Amino acid sequence: QKEVEQDPGPLSVPEGAIVSLNCTYSNSAFQYFMWYRQYSRKGPELLMYTYSSGNKEDGRFTAQVDKSSKYISLFIRDSQPSDSATYLCAMSDRDDKIIFGKGTRLHILP
């Protein structure tokens, strides 16, 4: 079993819909949780950063962490075609190396 599991998609949704992206993990020591957005042939761009459990909201993005279920989510409200990208969940147990999921390819249809 991989440490971080993420459905690679692709996930296609119409513009304006709410998008839900998820990851599960196996290492209960993870305490730092991140979501990165990556456009084709570009480096990952940090979207959300959460320490331990709980919710965090930033504009149209909401990140949720449920450590008891080892499950994290990213919600995108009022999705836009410019949100089309690969979304990578990432986590770490210490403040150094990050373990990434495979990434979910998201397409927002105009």
Add this chain to the structure above:
Amino acid sequence: DTGVSQDPRHKITKRGQNVTFRCDPISEHNRLYWYRQTLGQGPEFLTYFQNEAQLEKSRLLSDRFSAERPKGSFSTLEIQRTEQGDSAMYLCASSSSGRGYTDTQYFGPGTRLTVL
């Protein structure tokens, strides 16, 4: 632009050749990381530095790979005797770490390596 920069952005080489990549972190960041990303996968950790000290190396980092950060600022990643399996995007990230805290990592645009 005050983000992480990497050079070159693209490198095409023949099998057996040596290549070197450079990363310039965000100026106030004392930590620098190298990751490798292949098609359809997330980035995989290779190694990281705190200032000029290399603190951890992944098992992915074979003897053909060497990384340096001689003055605690920019870093180089060298691959000797390249193999086709080395073809990937090489990503650099940096962060700020102090007593009791570490900021998250900010990534550069990557260097795409193609080994023919």
